Amino acid sequence: MDKRQKKKLKRSEKKKKTKAQAQQQQEQLKKQMNMFDRLPETCSACGQGFPKTREAHMSWKVVVRTEEQQVRLFCPACLEKASKLVEERDAAEQQTKEAP
Numbered sequence: 001m002d003k004r005q006k007k008k009l010k011r012s013e014k015k016k017k018t019k020a021q022a023q024q025q026q027e028q029l030k031k032q033m034n035m036f037d038r039l040p041e042t043c044s045a046c047g048q049g050f051p052k053t054r055e056a057h058m059s060w061k062v063v064v065r066t067e068e069q070q071v072r073l074f075c076p077a078c079l080e081k082a083s084k085l086v087e088e089r090d091a092a093e094q095q096t097k098e099a100p
């Protein structure tokens with residue numbers, strides 16, 4: 001086998017690898033697409049319908065749980081409520097810590 005043939009062989013091996021990688025990427029993409037198929041049409045907390053506008057896409061939050069294959073959608077109002085709850089809880093925890 002001369003050097004040129006060896007080089008050719010190496011190149012074809014590389015091609016195989018990139019092909020496998022591309023296939024993997026595509027499969028991952030497919031999985032992600034499936035997840036987006038599961039996107040709910042309403043807020044997961046209050047049930048408000050998701051308006052399919054650009055603004056809504058910017059302000060609503062999508063929470064993806066890959067392990068459970070669950071997609072949750074939260075409207076801005078519920079997001080605010082949730083963050084307030086967390087703040088209140090943090091404040092309460094601090095108060096109990098400060099109490100003797």
Ligand SMILES: [Zn+2]
Binds near residue numbers: 044045077079
């Ligand atoms: Zn909501």
